[in-house]
Amino acid sequence: xxxxxxxxxxxxxxxxxxxxxxxxxxxxxxxxxxxxxxxxxxxxxxxxxxxxxxxxxxxxxxxxxxxxxxxxxxxxxxxxxxxxxxxxxxxxxxxxxxxxxxxxxxxxxxxxxxxxxxxxxxxxxxxxxxxxxxxxxxxx
Numbered sequence: 117x118x119x120x121x122x123x124x125x126x127x128x129x130x131x132x133x134x135x136x137x138x139x140x141x142x143x144x145x146x147x148x149x150x151x152x153x154x155x156x157x158x159x160x161x162x163x164x165x166x167x168x169x170x171x172x173x174x175x176x177x178x179x180x181x182x183x184x185x186x187x188x189x190x191x192x193x194x195x196x197x198x199x200x201x202x203x204x205x206x207x208x209x210x211x212x213x214x215x216x217x218x219x220x221x222x223x224x225x226x227x228x229x230x231x232x233x234x235x236x237x238x239x240x241x242x243x244x245x246x247x248x249x250x251x252x253x254x255x256x
Contacts, residue, residue, distance in 0.1 A: 120145040123225065130171060130198045140235065147231035153177070153218040162189075162215040166205025168226045169236075172197055175222030181214040189215065206232050 123145040127133050133141065153159050153175075160166065162182060176196050180189040192214060195201060204213050206229055227235070 119148070123148055126173065126198075127171075130200065132200060144227065144231075144235050147227055147235060149226045149228070151224045151226050153222040153224060155218055155220050157218045159216045159218060159222070159224065160202060160212050162213065163211045166202055166212050167229045169200065169202045169206055169232045170216075171200045171225040171227075173223040173225050176219040177201075177216050177222055178219055179214040179216050194219075203232075 120142055124141060127136075127141055127144060133144070136144070150173075151159075151170075159170065159177060160168075162180075172195050174197060176194065177199070178191055178195065179193040179201065180191050182189040193201075195216070201216050202212075205211065
């Protein structure tokens with residue numbers, strides 16, 4: 117119950133979750149796990165299989181992608197409190213499209229694949245639209 121109360125108000129501030137009903141939000145809160153990442157730590161690695169969706173509770177992170185024919189990854193996105201990542205691999209059943217590195221110490225909320233599919237069904241179309249825009253952005 118404490119965990120649910122702690123995360124409910126925060127999740128209501130996450131753009132993508134604003135249209136989730138209160139009951140669904142409480143189920144998401146119950147399924148969340150926490151993870152800490154130290155500054156400089158790789159949270160997800162490009163090419164790895166993905167089983168978790170992440171929401172930044174505290175801290176800053178950035179995504180970088182190694183494009184074909186290049187040897188140095190390019191920074192493509194930044195994440196701060198309320199930012200989320202990892203949905204692409206779950207929605208498309210593809211390897212991670214980019215690496216995400218903690219810029220500062222981060223507290224992350226994680227949702228495993230099964231819970232993601234079950235609980236975020238109501239916003240899956242929105243997530244897909246967002247992921248399509250992301251794919252176009254990072255592939256250009």
